[in-house]
Amino acid sequence: MELKNRHKKCINFDLDTKELLKYFPKGTRKPYALIKEFFEKQGFDHRQYSGYISKEPISDYKLTKIIHQLSIQYIWLKNCIKEFDVSNAPQTLSLKNQIYNSIEKEENKIYNQFIQKLRYYQSKKKILNSSTKIKYEKELLNLYQKLEKNHINLDEKSLKSMREIAKTKSLKR
Structure with a gap:
């Protein structure tokens, strides 16, 4: 095959x-575990719930053989399948790293804002008027x-500075 x-x-x-409970009266974990084990042995990764993706590119013919093997191995599937979809994934785009990076940027932004405000507050707290001081403490x-x-x-x-600010805030209430 090309x-x-x-x-x-x-x-x-x-x-x-x-329908599954007719074949597995103790619960549905077992059939899903059997299917997961089957697909993992065939070179698929379990992505989520009832979703799998092949680790390597495969032909439609090979996939048909795999599904045929699944059907023979687990004949109870005939009565239990509501839907069974297959699609090509010529390019898998995982956005996990993008999500991590975006979160990390936002965390760094908040941390840097905090440190900058804290340093300013600490250097000026003795000369700030009370309303400005309260504003900075709230922020x-x-x-x-x-x-x-x-x-x-x-x-x-x-951390020590924040405990002091929190303590003075609770005393003012």
């Missing part, structure tokens, strides 16, 4: 739970909460 007729294949299917607390929410660690000195 290489150009080969593509990575995406397989997605939906099984009827009620710092908001940024600190964002950092904390995203599990971003601060150095001990910054």
